Amino acid sequence: MEKLRQDIRANQFERVYLLYGEERYLVQMYKNQLKKAIIGDDTMNLNQYTGKGLPVQEVENAVMTMPFFADRRLVLLEDTGLFKSSDEQWSNLVKSIPDSCHVLFVEQEVDKRSRMYKTVKECGYCAEMTHPSMQQRTQWILKGFGRYGLKITQSALDSFLEKTGDDMENIRNEMEKLASFCMGKEGITKEDVDFVCTEQIENRIFDMTQAVAEGKTQYALELYADLLALKEPGMRILFLIARQMNQLLCVKEMEVGRQNKDQIAAALKVRPFVVNKLLGQARQFTIDQLTSCVERCVELEEAVKRGNMNERIAVEMVLLSIANREYHA
Structure with a gap:
């Protein structure tokens, strides 16, 4: 993921990216960040496709089309299922992406042995989004509550971590609920967590x-x-x-x-x-x-x-x- 952050900061991008993995919050976050960094709010130079059975010729036409009054075009493909097969046409398309276009695949699951995965890895960058470690989640939670001006006791933090699990989208939702409930208080207690947060x-x-x-x-x-x-x-x-x-x-x-x-x-x-x-x-x-x-x-x-x-x-x-x-x- 550091590679993605570096590309965004430097405004220098690979021709093709693949985002996948169990942590869907991070997948969606980096999808949106890459999209914003590559084309901003420009919808004229954005082509989006979702689902299996996409027409390869139509996507190829979009990839090969020069951007309209801009430097870059983005082609976004989601949940295609292409990374569980060995389709030569799609693999050849990835290899022929021009410098004026960037292709972003967003998938639920991939087979690292597939031709498409190997091709994207060779021509661009594959990023697997896994659940963050306990230490990373703890730091993220403390920073999140800090933005609301709230402190949390150790027993409350332990209870919050136990109740919310390792899914970051769920953690974020529970954090917002708890912060709203505790606004105006000196801090967050275990009793607050037990009262507000949903058991996983x-x-x-x-x-x-x-x-x-x-x-x-x-x-x-x-x-x-x-x-x-x-x-x-x-x-x-x-x-x-x-x-x-x-x-x-x-x-x-x-x-x-x-x-x-x-x-x-x-x-x-x-x-x-x-x-x-x-x-x-x-x-x-x-x-x-x-x-x-x-x-x-x-x-x-x-x-x-x-x-x-x-x-x-x-x-x-x-x-x-x-x-x-x-x-x-």
């Missing part, structure tokens, strides 16, 4: 697995029903449960290996207070039980994908397996 699904998954670990299976099923009422897909819930159990397994193995909390936090890229919560839950299981739970999640996920099981039933069976500490040698 990952935290509800933790509560669900905690409930079954404590033998509160009925409560866990009620939490699951709440998630379904919020239109959360069953497969996503199953995936998150599997990820949670796998994280507990990692924590358990590192603790048995005599790694301390700071080492575990660094390995998992989470804050120490999160490690404390994970350790508390992991200590209610053996390594064999956690391993079996992870394997059970994989089995049931495959059964759903094959059409042999309903998503809702699969999640309920996983929760019951965790509650019963099922272990298969």
Whole structure:
């Protein structure tokens, strides 16, 4: 991402860029910044295309058209799916982009083995937007609240980080809500965060697995029903449960290996207070039980994908397996 910032500051641009990755906030931010830097508010020299099955000849005509009373033309292509294939026509088009035009691809996912990815990497720059580290998120949050003239206590910051997760768009939205609520106050407290901020699904998954670990299976099923009422897909819930159990397994193995909390936090890229919560839950299981739970999640996920099981039933069976500490040698 430093490369993008340098190009924008220097007003010197590659002929082609690819922006992609899990952190959609950064993808959109850099898309808008590049667009603004390359052509400003000039819509006469902007061609935009969205979706799969784009006509390559039409896009090529736009790319080869000289800019109108300007130095540069921008062709913006989003969600094309081209980076999962090996289309020679598109690859040749990228190689022939003239100096008067810049092409910006914005994609959800890419295959780095594809011809298009390799061509763009050779002819321009590919930027993968990943979630920022815990330290980067913390600095961003503190700076954001600082712009509102607000300070936040450590306990409030910990709670805010836990509730908002690692998605920057969600963090920004929750930050705006919390700042508006706390305007005129001396600072932000944990009580403010708990009252204003929305719990992320990952935290509800933790509560669900905690409930079954404590033998509160009925409560866990009620939490699951709440998630379904919020239109959360069953497969996503199953995936998150599997990820949670796998994280507990990692924590358990590192603790048995005599790694301390700071080492575990660094390995998992989470804050120490999160490690404390994970350790508390992991200590209610053996390594064999956690391993079996992870394997059970994989089995049931495959059964759903094959059409042999309903998503809702699969999640309920996983929760019951965790509650019963099922272990298969």
